[in-house]
Amino acid sequence: VRLTVLLLLLFVPVVRSLSLGPSSPTSTSPSTSLLSMQSSKAGQDEIESSAAAEIIVRSLTAANPDIEKCYAMRNEVFIQEQQVPIEIEMDSYDETALHILATYQGQPCGAARLVVSEDTKTGKIGRVCVRNSHRRNGIGRKIMEHAIQELRRILGTRGKAQLGAQTHALKFYESMGFGLVPGEEYMAAGGVPHRDMELTL
Secondary structure: OHHHHHHHHHHHHHHHHHHHOOOOOOOOOHHHHHHHHHHHHHHHHHHHHHHHHOEEEEEEOOOOOOHHHHHHHHHHHHHHHOOOOHHHHOOHHHHOOEEEEEEEOOEEEEEEEEEEEOOOOEEEEEEEEEOHHHOOOOHHHHHHHHHHHHHHHHHOOOOEEEEEEEHHHHHHHHHOOOEEOOOOOEEEOOOEEEEEEEEEO
C-alpha cells in the first residue's frame, strides 16, 4: 500500500506537467502575434499618411515667380531625361496656361499644365512630369487629381479633360478614368509614341 501511494504521489506532478504544456518565455500566442502585425501595419499606414501629407500640389500662372520651378521640372524630365528638343517642350501656350506645381517637403518634385478652352468646354492636360527620384510615391496621381479638380472648377461637369499620353503611361491614365480616343498611335515630343485620351468631367 505504501508503495502504491508513493507511486501515485510521484505520478501526479508528471500528469500535471503534461497537461499544462511548456511555458517558454519565447513562445508567442496567436493574439500577441496578431497584435504585433496590426501594430506594424498601423505604423506603416502612419508613415504613408505622413508622406502624403508632405506632398503639396497647387496652381499658378506664368506671372507667379514659382513658374520657374515648373519649367525646371519639365526641363529635367523632358529635355534632359527624354531628350525632347527645347523648342518643342516650351511653346506659346505657357504664357496663358494654368500651371501645376507639386512639392515634397518644400522641394519641387513635379509639374503639369492646363490649356483650357471655355468655348469648346475642353481642357488639355499636358507636360505631366515627376522627377526621377520621387516616382512611385503617388505624386503623379496627386498632380492629375488636382488637374481634374481644376478643370471641373473652370468648365463644370459637362466639360472634358483631354491629354496626349505617352504609351508607357496608358494604364496610369486609365486608372484615373481616362479612355482612349479612337485613332492610331502617333509620334510627338520629338519622337515619343502617344495616344489621345479623354475624360468626361
